[in-house]
Amino acid sequence: MREQKVKILENGPIAAGIYKMRFALPEKTDGLFCGKFVNISVGDGAHLLRRPIAICERCEENDLQTVTICYQLKGAGTQAMSRAKVGDELACVLPLGNGFRLEEGQRRVALIGGGVGIFPMVSVLKEYAGTGKDFNSYIGFRNRDAVCMADVFSSLSARAEIVTDDGSFGKKNNAVAAFLAEYESVKPDVILACGPTPMLRALKAGLKERGIAVPCYVSLEERMGCGIGACLVCVCKKSGKEENARVCKDGPVFEINEVEI
Amino acid sequence: MANLSVNICGVNFKNPVIAASGTFGFGKEFNEIYDIGVLGGISTKGLTLEPRLGNPTPRIAEGYGVILNAVGLQNPGVDVFLREDLDFLKSKNIAIIANVAGRTIDDYAGICAKLDGKVDMIELNISCPNVKCGGMAFGIKPESVAEVTRAAKGALQKTPLIVKLSPNVESIAANALAAQKGGADCVSLINTLTGMVVDIERRRPLIANNTGGVSGAGIKPIAVRMVWEVCQAVDIPVIGMGGITCAEDALEFIIAGARAVQVGTANFTDTLAMPKIIGGLNSWLDNHGIADISEICGVLRLNG
Numbered sequence: 001m002r003e004q005k006v007k008i009l010e011n012g013p014i015a016a017g018i019y020k021m022r023f024a025l026p027e028k029t030d031g032l033f034c035g036k037f038v039n040i041s042v043g044d045g046a047h048l049l050r051r052p053i054a055i056c057e058r059c060e061e062n063d064l065q066t067v068t069i070c071y072q073l074k075g076a077g078t079q080a081m082s083r084a085k086v087g088d089e090l091a092c093v094l095p096l097g098n099g100f101r102l103e104e105g106q107r108r109v110a111l112i113g114g115g116v117g118i119f120p121m122v123s124v125l126k127e128y129a130g131t132g133k134d135f136n137s138y139i140g141f142r143n144r145d146a147v148c149m150a151d152v153f154s155s156l157s158a159r160a161e162i163v164t165d166d167g168s169f170g171k172k173n174n175a176v177a178a179f180l181a182e183y184e185s186v187k188p189d190v191i192l193a194c195g196p197t198p199m200l201r202a203l204k205a206g207l208k209e210r211g212i213a214v215p216c217y218v219s220l221e222e223r224m225g226c227g228i229g230a231c232l233v234c235v236c237k238k239s240g241k242e243e244n245a246r247v248c249k250d251g252p253v254f255e256i257n258e259v260e261i
Numbered sequence: 262m263a264n265l266s267v268n269i270c271g272v273n274f275k276n277p278v279i280a281a282s283g284t285f286g287f288g289k290e291f292n293e294i295y296d297i298g299v300l301g302g303i304s305t306k307g308l309t310l311e312p313r314l315g316n317p318t319p320r321i322a323e324g325y326g327v328i329l330n331a332v333g334l335q336n337p338g339v340d341v342f343l344r345e346d347l348d349f350l351k352s353k354n355i356a357i358i359a360n361v362a363g364r365t366i367d368d369y370a371g372i373c374a375k376l377d378g379k380v381d382m383i384e385l386n387i388s389c390p391n392v393k394c395g396g397m398a399f400g401i402k403p404e405s406v407a408e409v410t411r412a413a414k415g416a417l418q419k420t421p422l423i424v425k426l427s428p429n430v431e432s433i434a435a436n437a438l439a440a441q442k443g444g445a446d447c448v449s450l451i452n453t454l455t456g457m458v459v460d461i462e463r464r465r466p467l468i469a470n471n472t473g474g475v476s477g478a479g480i481k482p483i484a485v486r487m488v489w490e491v492c493q494a495v496d497i498p499v500i501g502m503g504g505i506t507c508a509e510d511a512l513e514f515i516i517a518g519a520r521a522v523q524v525g526t527a528n529f530t531d532t533l534a535m536p537k538i539i540g541g542l543n544s545w546l547d548n549h550g551i552a553d554i555s556e557i558c559g560v561l562r563l564n565g
């Protein structure tokens with residue numbers, strides 16, 4: 001992980017309330033793996049905390065290394081980020097966290113993403129594109145206005161099921177239910193998921209109910225202080241242990257049974 | 262290059278910039294970003310005799326120019342610290358301050374006895390606002406400040422004792438004096454101010470603990486005023502903190518009388534905050550033709 005001033009190359013809306021920002025890294029940075037995140041300054045003096053945002057895509061062309069993040073306008077901090085202009089510099093530490101890693105034997109992969117949780121799933125697809133993995137993606141949005149990157153899921157997955165809460169785009173369903181309905185026919189070797197806590201809880205309950213013991217890795221969200229593992233602000237409980245894990249350093253990706261969700 | 266080194270209670274700090282307790286862990290993570298050997302010192306995460314899990318989450322929230330936290334003294338316990346973290350800090354050749362907390366007077370004495378002679382200084386946290394039994398009870402009244410200080414001091418043969426003062430009190434100067442009377446070798450201040458942020462949609466406090474400790478840039482004027490008051494009241498050295506983000510901020514505290522400063526929240530805003538502050542102190546002193554930082558310690562002159 002490195003502290004650097006990244007330079008904005010692109011920053012604009014891609015769906016209702018969702019912005020995409022692409023920036024260049026001034027220093028050669030290793031380990032920008034899928035499922036890791038950046039902790040980025042929102043660029044004004046009033047907000048002392050940085051915002052943790054998943055790496056959505058990374059790119060290396062000649063000497064230019066770039067990272068793309070996609071963020072939802074939620075509160076004052078992400079609003080401030082959306083006002084940053086091309087050419088502006090923002091302070092950022094990256095890459096952070098452990099990320100999603102697929103083992104060689106894990107060929108059939110189910111991806112489940114809801115809301116802003118779809119962006120780490122995009123990073124997985126891009127990272128493993130052309131490595132012989134077989135992806136089945138189950139992606140949920142609130143409504144048609146929130147839909148973005150559907151083409152990435154369609155083009156890089158063997159099959160992509162895109163659903164919305166209100167049925168205004170694709171079927172009216174949620175990502176977890178869509179996945180569970182197809183589980184028997186797909187039989188994935190591994191499941192990767194990211195989304196709001198209620199979605200991850202539903203997934204955990206669904207797997208348990210059906211006795212599905214396939215390894216399942218989820219990316220968690222928690223409010224952060226330092227973002228690098230020093231302050232113990234961002235913890236979650238380890239299942240069955242009197243012990244906490246740090247979401248920023250030990251995670252954000254955990255085996256679904258390893259932590260309380 | 263001005264001389265930045267300071268000596269506090271016989272402990273040498275290569276510069277007066279110390280990482281504030283709870284924002285820097287035991288130094289390992291920040292050392293992945295820069296060599297923490299450049300710092301004057303580190304005050305560790307608050308240690309207790311037994312491991313503690315801390316408060317539920319969310320543990321942090323923001324206000325304008327400030328943050329609130331309620332971590333609740335999560336820590337692995339003093340034995341694990343001694344076994345697994347101390348050697349790393351020693352290898353960095355910086356002053357090591359063990360920040361300690363307890364539920365009872367005996368806890369404070371017990372943890373001090375375990376750490377005596379093993380670290381450079383001990384900082385008694387009698388001011389944590391975020392746990393019911395985090396020592397805050399001892400930090401409010403001058404009598405109990407003196408009592409817990411005396412007990413801690415009685416357990417120490419070798420290591421100098423800092424008492425960290427709470428700003429959530431009637432008179433911080435009176436408490437500083439009580440710490441001095443109880444045998445403190447040094448005082449540090451301020452710990453966080455108790456605050457609350459309300460989530461208006463859920464109509465609940467945003468932090469799981471309901472209240473949290475306010476820190477960061479916005480509290481600096483309060484902290485400087487308190488450091489100045491305490492410097493008037495006691496003869497022992499004072500370490501100042503609260504909202505320091507740059508060298509100029511640190512100089513306000515030093516001019517007001519602090520021998521050294523601690524930096525907390527600024528490490529979250531910029532992981533390189535402390536090395537930048539050290540560099541900034543150097544250039545400020547050079548630009549002002551001051552050869553030694555001690556020349557400007559406590560030189561504040563009041564108006565009128």
Ligand SMILES: Cc1cc2nc3c(=O)[nH]c(=O)nc-3n(C[C@H](O)[C@H](O)[C@H](O)COP(=O)(O)OP(=O)(O)OC[C@H]3O[C@@H](n4cnc5c(N)ncnc54)[C@H](O)[C@@H]3O)c2cc1C
Binds near residue numbers: 037069075322323
């Ligand atoms: C590892 C990780 C990856 C993430 N990836 C993405 C992503 O790719 N795209 C995206 O849109 N969002 C992502 N988030 C959530 C994102 O961090 C929050 O939406 C954002 O911080 C909100 O900031 P704000 O100023 O708009 O909101 P405010 O509510 O004003 O923020 C106040 C404080 O709370 C924190 N906070 C609020 N909501 C969250 C949350 N859900 N998770 C963590 N901190 C929060 C903020 O960081 C800030 O410190 C991720 C979170 C984590 C932990």
Ligand SMILES: Cc1cc2nc3c(=O)[nH]c(=O)nc-3n(C[C@H](O)[C@H](O)[C@H](O)COP(=O)(O)O)c2cc1C
Binds near residue numbers: 334475476503
């Ligand atoms: C996340 C966090 C955790 C803290 N934990 C401790 C602690 O364990 N012990 C302690 O004495 N002070 C603790 N503090 C208080 C700081 O050491 C410091 O006194 C306070 O934050 C003011 O300085 P600042 O404005 O530079 O942050 C903590 C502060 C923060 C922000």
Ligand code: FES
Binds near residue numbers: 224225226228248
């Ligand atoms: S945010 Fe500081 S430990 Fe995770």
